[in-house]
Amino acid sequence: MLIPVNPAPQQTDKAELKQQQEELRLALLERQRKIRQQHRGVLIVVAGDDRSGRQHCINTLVSWLDPRFVQVHAYRPNGDQEAAHPFFWRYWRDLPAGGQLGIYLRDWTSTTLDLYLNDLISEQKLQQRLTFINQFERDLHNDGALIIKLWLHLDKDAHAQRLTETANTPFFETKDALALHNFEFASERIDHVLKQTQSKHRRWTIINSEDSLQRDIVAAQTVVKAIDAWLEDPNSTRSDKHDFKPSKKPWLQKIDLSPSLSKDDYKTQLAEQQALLRHNMTLIQHQDQAVVVVFEGVDAAGKGGAIRRIAHALDAGYYRIVPIAAPSDEEKARHYLWRFWRHVPGNGYLTIFDRSWYGRVLVERIEGFAEDVEWQQAYAEINDFEAQLQTHGVKVIKFWLHIDEKEQLDRFNAREETPHKQHKITEEDYRNREQWPAYEAAINDMIEYTSTKECPWHLIAANDKRHARVEILKRLNEALQSDN
Amino acid sequence: MLIPVNPAPQQTDKAELKQQQEELRLALLERQRKIRQQHRGVLIVVAGDDRSGRQHCINTLVSWLDPRFVQVHAYRPNGDQEAAHPFFWRYWRDLPAGGQLGIYLRDWTSTTLDLYLNDLISEQKLQQRLTFINQFERDLHNDGALIIKLWLHLDKDAHAQRLTETANTPFFETKDALALHNFEFASERIDHVLKQTQSKHRRWTIINSEDSLQRDIVAAQTVVKAIDAWLEDPNSTRSDKHDFKPSKKPWLQKIDLSPSLSKDDYKTQLAEQQALLRHNMTLIQHQDQAVVVVFEGVDAAGKGGAIRRIAHALDAGYYRIVPIAAPSDEEKARHYLWRFWRHVPGNGYLTIFDRSWYGRVLVERIEGFAEDVEWQQAYAEINDFEAQLQTHGVKVIKFWLHIDEKEQLDRFNAREETPHKQHKITEEDYRNREQWPAYEAAINDMIEYTSTKECPWHLIAANDKRHARVEILKRLNEALQSDN
Numbered sequence: 001m002l003i004p005v006n007p008a009p010q011q012t013d014k015a016e017l018k019q020q021q022e023e024l025r026l027a028l029l030e031r032q033r034k035i036r037q038q039h040r041g042v043l044i045v046v047a048g049d050d051r052s053g054r055q056h057c058i059n060t061l062v063s064w065l066d067p068r069f070v071q072v073h074a075y076r077p078n079g080d081q082e083a084a085h086p087f088f089w090r091y092w093r094d095l096p097a098g099g100q101l102g103i104y105l106r107d108w109t110s111t112t113l114d115l116y117l118n119d120l121i122s123e124q125k126l127q128q129r130l131t132f133i134n135q136f137e138r139d140l141h142n143d144g145a146l147i148i149k150l151w152l153h154l155d156k157d158a159h160a161q162r163l164t165e166t167a168n169t170p171f172f173e174t175k176d177a178l179a180l181h182n183f184e185f186a187s188e189r190i191d192h193v194l195k196q197t198q199s200k201h202r203r204w205t206i207i208n209s210e211d212s213l214q215r216d217i218v219a220a221q222t223v224v225k226a227i228d229a230w231l232e233d234p235n236s237t238r239s240d241k242h243d244f245k246p247s248k249k250p251w252l253q254k255i256d257l258s259p260s261l262s263k264d265d266y267k268t269q270l271a272e273q274q275a276l277l278r279h280n281m282t283l284i285q286h287q288d289q290a291v292v293v294v295f296e297g298v299d300a301a302g303k304g305g306a307i308r309r310i311a312h313a314l315d316a317g318y319y320r321i322v323p324i325a326a327p328s329d330e331e332k333a334r335h336y337l338w339r340f341w342r343h344v345p346g347n348g349y350l351t352i353f354d355r356s357w358y359g360r361v362l363v364e365r366i367e368g369f370a371e372d373v374e375w376q377q378a379y380a381e382i383n384d385f386e387a388q389l390q391t392h393g394v395k396v397i398k399f400w401l402h403i404d405e406k407e408q409l410d411r412f413n414a415r416e417e418t419p420h421k422q423h424k425i426t427e428e429d430y431r432n433r434e435q436w437p438a439y440e441a442a443i444n445d446m447i448e449y450t451s452t453k454e455c456p457w458h459l460i461a462a463n464d465k466r467h468a469r470v471e472i473l474k475r476l477n478e479a480l481q482s483d484n
Numbered sequence: 485m486l487i488p489v490n491p492a493p494q495q496t497d498k499a500e501l502k503q504q505q506e507e508l509r510l511a512l513l514e515r516q517r518k519i520r521q522q523h524r525g526v527l528i529v530v531a532g533d534d535r536s537g538r539q540h541c542i543n544t545l546v547s548w549l550d551p552r553f554v555q556v557h558a559y560r561p562n563g564d565q566e567a568a569h570p571f572f573w574r575y576w577r578d579l580p581a582g583g584q585l586g587i588y589l590r591d592w593t594s595t596t597l598d599l600y601l602n603d604l605i606s607e608q609k610l611q612q613r614l615t616f617i618n619q620f621e622r623d624l625h626n627d628g629a630l631i632i633k634l635w636l637h638l639d640k641d642a643h644a645q646r647l648t649e650t651a652n653t654p655f656f657e658t659k660d661a662l663a664l665h666n667f668e669f670a671s672e673r674i675d676h677v678l679k680q681t682q683s684k685h686r687r688w689t690i691i692n693s694e695d696s697l698q699r700d701i702v703a704a705q706t707v708v709k710a711i712d713a714w715l716e717d718p719n720s721t722r723s724d725k726h727d728f729k730p731s732k733k734p735w736l737q738k739i740d741l742s743p744s745l746s747k748d749d750y751k752t753q754l755a756e757q758q759a760l761l762r763h764n765m766t767l768i769q770h771q772d773q774a775v776v777v778v779f780e781g782v783d784a785a786g787k788g789g790a791i792r793r794i795a796h797a798l799d800a801g802y803y804r805i806v807p808i809a810a811p812s813d814e815e816k817a818r819h820y821l822w823r824f825w826r827h828v829p830g831n832g833y834l835t836i837f838d839r840s841w842y843g844r845v846l847v848e849r850i851e852g853f854a855e856d857v858e859w860q861q862a863y864a865e866i867n868d869f870e871a872q873l874q875t876h877g878v879k880v881i882k883f884w885l886h887i888d889e890k891e892q893l894d895r896f897n898a899r900e901e902t903p904h905k906q907h908k909i910t911e912e913d914y915r916n917r918e919q920w921p922a923y924e925a926a927i928n929d930m931i932e933y934t935s936t937k938e939c940p941w942h943l944i945a946a947n948d949k950r951h952a953r954v955e956i957l958k959r960l961n962e963a964l965q966s967d968n
Contacts, residue, residue, distance in 0.1 A: 055801065063796050074800070307551070308547070311551050316539070317539065317558025
């Protein structure tokens with residue numbers, strides 16, 4: 001049963017209403033300024049019953065705000081790009097930058113609810129989608145963004161009244177009459193979905209929308225109040241989960257670094273595996289699947305060489321290599337996963353990440369770019385991200401390339417002696433060597449907490465480059481052929 | 485008649501070829517490093533006859549390059565987003581950032597040529613398209629980018645030979661036999677298009693592609709040579725046109741700033757014009773057209789207020805306001821028009837630019853952010869940009885809001901006295917006042933050189949805000965209703 005925050009509409013003095021609107025306008029402008037100063041993003045979801053005036057409510061909100069710092073996203077049915085990507089791709093793409101406000105019509109929850117109301121989604125898929133919705137909002141919340149969710153409500157009588165008003169106009173549709181007929185049935189499902197998609201910091205505010213002006217005023221008041229509460233307590237958006245326990249398993253230490261491959265065997269096996277990869281990628285394309293390959297590893301472990309051996313087997317138009325270095329300022333202004341969602345391949349394509357989102361729990365952890373709570377919560381965020389890709393049919397294959405300290409030093413020295421490789425070696429590389437034990441611990445934690453059944457880490461012994469390259473191709477081919 | 489740079493294939497020693505390839509690989513890596521150091525972009529177009537092995541040639545090039553700094557764009561038929569935008573939108577979107585290399589398969593010229601070969605484009609449209617192609621490449625060239633264009637050529641015998649090889653395989657298509665039948669006819673058209681799309685610094689290199697290895701080697705050699713020539717003479721990519729003449733017409737001084745509107749008239753006319761705008765925008769959507777509205781004006785001329793009056797009449801889901809401030813680093817790494825192409829609306833949408841590409845010939849000229857040659861060539865670049873939008877059916881409507889110096893000072897003072905407007909006024913605003921005469925000259929030049937028949941400037945007397953807002957709405961409605 002949905003209980004609106006505002007009572008049934010009341011007669012109100014016209015002058016008073018006008019005064020109220022002007023005050024709200026100034027209040028909203030003031031809040032926008034504060035948000036800009038703090039470079040934090042705000043998402044406002046305007047959902048609600050049919051005929052409740054969602055579009056109109058958004059128009060009013062925008063007219064009271066400074067429209068230069070608001071972006072309205074009114075989603076229409078999937079275009080070809082949206083259909084070729086995971087469900088949340090379009091929403092990640094449209095995240096407000098820090099300091100900006102995004103308003104969402106036909107948002108992630110509404111779209112899901114529509115499927116549910118029309119029996120177009122299985123119970124199991126619905127549950128999965130609700131889980132993804134909560135993960136998405138949790139991620140943004142934990143990153144310091146504010147999510148305000150408004151549900152514009154009409155009770156049965158009000159709904160019937162609106163229909164009567166439009167009965168003889170072109171705006172009347174048969175489905176409206178049906179909706180009224182199924183009112184109780186629909187209400188239950190709506191109630192269910194709203195309950196399943198809220199938590200302490202991400203509540204739905206139910207707004208009685210019988211009177212459109214009062215609806216808009218309450219909506220604006222809700223926004224102002226939510227922003228105030230959020231600005232007052234910067235930590236209100238932070239998870240305070242601190243149950244992180246370092247891994248006790250010496251994953252890295254257990255890697256047997258001794259395997260090697262003779263030059264002849266290498267040549268034969270490399271050619272075999274590359275031919276197989278080309279074939280497997282054709283199948284992937286025919287099945288309209290996508291592939292994400294992640295490369296992580298200690299410095300000089302041979303990621304570049306291994307990536308080139310994969311690339312050589314593929315058609316250049318169908319893969320992309322994304323080298324991850326410092327984020328651009330557009331990337332810094334958003335959640336750290338935004339820059340990776342941007343590059344999630346569409347169906348039929350393969351993307352290789354040369355370093356990846358795992359930087360959050362490696363370099364960002366060790367250099368202190370991420371706070372403890374941030375990298376600690378990242379394990380779950382990352383697992384959920386990869387699970388979302390998998391659910392859409394994106395294969396996610398992760399390689400950790402490992403060499404020992406001595407081999408690394410030998411390679412650094414060799415690089416310094418080869419003219420066209422000198423640019424690859426800097427003082428920072430040597431400084432990083434001093435952090436070897438810290439990295440070992442971080443890597444073991446990473447493997448422990450993000451090696452899931454669906455997306456396991458492939459630990460590659462890379463002291464011998466030939467062995468590593470062939471081994472990677474073999475594992476890649478196996479993963480592409482598996483049904484996962 | 486296409487004359488390849490390389491002769492018919494020769495017997496070459498295998499060891500020698502291998503040596504040649506290794507040298508080319510190192511040469512390409514070296515050039516990539518230099519490009520990165522200089523933060524300049526390189527575009528490589530790989531076009532050519534059917535069966536000439538374009539895809540294979542690109543694969544080879546990428547395999548010799550460092551693939552992390554190359555992006556291959558292999559275009560497929562338009563998706564819904566591409567179809568809803570002007571032809572060049574997708575190519576602007578895919579420009580390489582400074583330091584990067586972009587390789588293009590089925591590029592802008594090839595796509596056009598395909599239409600021509602299959603009689604799917606009128607003579608007039610073809611000429612227009614060829615003009616746009618030259619403008620696009622000229623803009624990039626003038627911005628310091630390098631465009632390398634390769635045409636992989638097969639003569640009639642070689643073409644016939646390739647067809648014979650595939651005659652009994654699934655790769656043989658009826659259209660191939662037809663193509664051979666029409667060889668002379670096609671050759672003439674290809675010859676015509678290639679000639680029409682080259683100039684001194686953007687020549688097509690014709691490569692005999694009979695032998696695939698020699699084809700790839702010549703392609704790589706061409707790339708290395710072109711990069712060397714370009715790096716040696718940084719000015720080779722700059723236009724040296726210096727025929728700019730300041731406008732002699734006192735456009736600004738001629739604006740009659742006296743018109744004003746009473747409060748009552750304002751209320752009535754504003755409501756009328758807003759209702760009309762809403763209606764006109766519905767028609768625009770039904771006709772699947774797009775609209776770009778540009779706002780420029782002296783500081784405090786009332787752009788924000790006028791924009792809000794437009795926004796209030798529209799559905800928030802169908803318009804977008806793009807405030808132009810300092811470019812992001814992703815924007816700085818590309819041609820200055822890139823950041824505006826990004827925001828060109830798709831069919832059915834309206835975008836308001838709050839300041840725009842005209843910054844190039846205003847603030848960038850006056851503050852010296854753009855060199856003389858850069859802002860001087862910008863007039864043509866801008867006119868061509870707007871013409872391209874218009875050709876696709878995007879209406880471009882430009883407003884210059886003008887107030888006099890005294891009115892500006894009064895508004896600055898009023899802002900300082902209104903708490904919620906104080907943030908709008910900074911010392912820079914006062915400093916800019918000292919540049920008034922310089923701005924006057926720049927604005928007059930801008931109006932003189934970019935007020936085209938299709939996209940004229942609307943000069944708005946804005947000393948009286950009420951008059952300005954209604955006048956803008958009137959002009960906007962007129963422009964939306966016109967057939968232009």
